[in-house]
Amino acid sequence: MDYLKLDESDMVTFSAPVNIAIIKYWGKSCQKLNLPMNSSLSLNLNQDHLQAKTTIATSSTFIKDRIWLNGKEQDVEGNTRLQACLKEIRRLARLQAVKRNEDVHRVTRCSQKVHISSRNNFPTAAGLASSAAGYAALVAALGQLYRVDGDLSGVARCGSGSACRSMLGGFVEWVKGGKSDGTDSIAQQFVGEEHWPELRVLIVVTSAQTKAVGSTEGMQRSVETSALLQHRVDNVVPDRMKALTDAILNKDFSAFAEICMKESNQLHAVCQDTFPPLRYLNNVSEQIIRFVHAYNEHCSDTRVAYTFDAGPNAFLFVLERHLSEVASLIYKIFGPATDNATDFFRGERFKAYQSDLPDFETKICPTSAEYVICTKAGPGPLQLFEHNISPKTGLPLP
Numbered sequence: 245m246d247y248l249k250l251d252e253s254d255m256v257t258f259s260a261p262v263n264i265a266i267i268k269y270w271g272k273s274c275q276k277l278n279l280p281m282n283s284s285l286s287l288n289l290n291q292d293h294l295q296a297k298t299t300i301a302t303s304s305t306f307i308k309d310r311i312w313l314n315g316k317e318q319d320v321e322g323n324t325r326l327q328a329c330l331k332e333i334r335r336l337a338r339l340q341a342v343k344r345n346e347d348v349h350r351v352t353r354c355s356q357k358v359h360i361s362s363r364n365n366f367p368t369a370a371g372l373a374s375s376a377a378g379y380a381a382l383v384a385a386l387g388q389l390y391r392v393d394g395d396l397s398g399v400a401r402c403g404s405g406s407a408c409r410s411m412l413g414g415f416v417e418w419v420k421g422g423k424s425d426g427t428d429s430i431a432q433q434f435v436g437e438e439h440w441p442e443l444r445v446l447i448v449v450t451s452a453q454t455k456a457v458g459s460t461e462g463m464q465r466s467v468e469t470s471a472l473l474q475h476r477v478d479n480v481v482p483d484r485m486k487a488l489t490d491a492i493l494n495k496d497f498s499a500f501a502e503i504c505m506k507e508s509n510q511l512h513a514v515c516q517d518t519f520p521p522l523r524y525l526n527n528v529s530e531q532i533i534r535f536v537h538a539y540n541e542h543c544s545d546t547r548v549a550y551t552f553d554a555g556p557n558a559f560l561f562v563l564e565r566h567l568s569e570v571a572s573l574i575y576k577i578f579g580p581a582t583d584n585a586t587d588f589f590r591g592e593r594f595k596a597y598q599s600d601l602p603d604f605e606t607k608i609c610p611t612s613a614e615y616v617i618c619t620k621a622g623p624g625p626l627q628l629f630e631h632n633i634s635p636k637t638g639l640p641l642p
Contacts, residue, residue: 250301250635256389257299257632260380260625261288262366263409264445264559266504266551267485268511269418271467271477277426278325278405281467281474282481285417285434285488286409289445290622293591296377298362299632300385306357312640313362313378328402329383330358336399337390354390361632361640366617375459379403380410384625397431413437413623415492417485437621440495444567444592447617448558448574450528459554462515462522469519476510497563501549504561505536508551515554526556527611528578534608535577536560539570542604571616572598578613591617 269284309320309330320326337354362378383400386392397408401418408430409416414437421429457465466473484503491499515522529552536550548570549561562570571589575596579588589596634641 250303250638254303255299255301255631255633255635256385257297257628257630258381258384258388258625259291259295259297259628260377260384260410261291261413261622262294262296262374262377263288263406263416264551265406265409265553266500266507267481267488268507268553269406270511270514270554271463271473272405274424274426275464277429278401278403279426279429280405280418280420282477283418283420283485284406284409285415285485286406287415287445288410288413288437288622288624290437290592290619291626292622293617293619294366294377294447296362296364296374296381297628297632298360298378298381298385300382300389301359301631301633301635301638302353302356302389303359303638304356306359306638309357309360311360311362314364315640315642325379325403326382329379329386329399332399332402333383333386333390333392333396336392336394340392350391358386358389359633359638363632375404376406376410379407380625383407384411384627388627395430398427398429401426401429401431411624414439414621434489435492437623440492440621442495442564443497443620444562444564445619446558446560446562446567446571446574447591447619448528448532448560448578449614449616450526450532450556450558452614455524455555457522457524462518462524462554465520465522466514466518470514470517472510472517473514476514480510497561498546501546501561504549504551511554512552522554524554524556525552528613529556529558531608531611532558532560532578532613535573538604538608539573539602542602567618568595568598569601571596571618572601574613574616576601577608578611580612587615589616589618591619594618 263286265286267285269280271281273279273281311318334354341351364374380400383396387396397411400407400411409418412433415434417432417434488503536548540546547566551559
């Protein structure tokens with residue numbers, strides 16, 4: 245292969261966070277534009293622990309757009325969501341280049357083909373919002389590469405609806421909007437990642453396997469068959485959105501936790517109301533739900549809350565002062581069958597494995613989760629300077 249000579253200006257790398265929805269997005273009013281039936285609100289997680297890292301290179305020698313995910317080349321032509329992102333970002337790039345009276349090279353560069361290499365440091369397609377992080381990193385990198393100014397959350401939405409929420413840090417609202425062209429369906433930061441420093445998230449990975457029914461297919465099935473979904477959109481979400489934002493502003497964990505759990509329960513009730521029904525939770529997921537309610541009841545206090553997206557992995561919210569006890573109980577009940585727990589807890593370091601744990605009666609059957617990631621709120625996309633693509637070959641690095 246002939247060697248290339250890619251300059252730094254020909255290659256850009258961004259990382260982007262996983263976001264976990266608290267007010268859930270489930271159901272599209274327009275599939276083509278990825279417009280939601282209701283507004284939603286999520287928390288972006290720290291990228292030290294969960295991130296998608298995407299490098300984009302461009303060259304006049306590239307003959308077609310190519311993309312690799314975790315080292316494996318993917319189909320570009322058949323990926324309508326990726327095509328939509330590339331088409332829109334190139335349109336904006338050309339438009340802005342012309343308005344800035346840039347030279348012909350800068351304008352024509354917007355039409356050059358790209359090579360994209362994206363890597364996740366967490367399971368893909370397992371209900372951990374991998375597509376949201378991936379498309380947010382993609383769009384942030386494309387925007388920098390093509391010098392596109394302005395809010396790009398609407399472009400990220402074209403790739404994956406929830407990706408628009410990964411374009412900003414902290415708690416982020418995806419505004420439903422009302423325009424038929426979707427131009428007002430964008431993300432807005434509610435509060436930054438520094439707002440609630442005591443809040444922690446324990447991600448209990450119960451299965452890293454790809455889920456049987458993807459979110460896009462599942463949503464459409466719910467839109468077509470679930471009567472509960474429309475009731476939720478019309479009568480439940482608006483009041484919960486107001487209550488949740490009040491709880492976040494006031495750092496009222498008890499109110500925050502109750503809304504988290506009710507929202508999660510209702511999402512999966514809609515999935516059960518779908519025909520044929522959708523089941524994203526597994527047996528370990530159900531045991532985690534039982535544990536949370538039993539523990540809170542024992543403490544006569546709401547100390548931990550769960551939420552699940554369209555997958556079996558639990559996101560547990562807990563304040564820092566209760567983190568060690570909750571994590572130790574998770575290890576006791578859901579830890580590995582052997583005593584080898586070297587890598588059971590990952591992410592942020594904290595004191596675990598307490599011995600003086602509360603003893604409360606539950607109907608929880610001890611069973612094993614795969615591992616737990618401890619994390620907290622984090623920022624939106626970050627530019628990095630270690631690339632996934634070789635400047636000599638234009639291909640992904642090993």
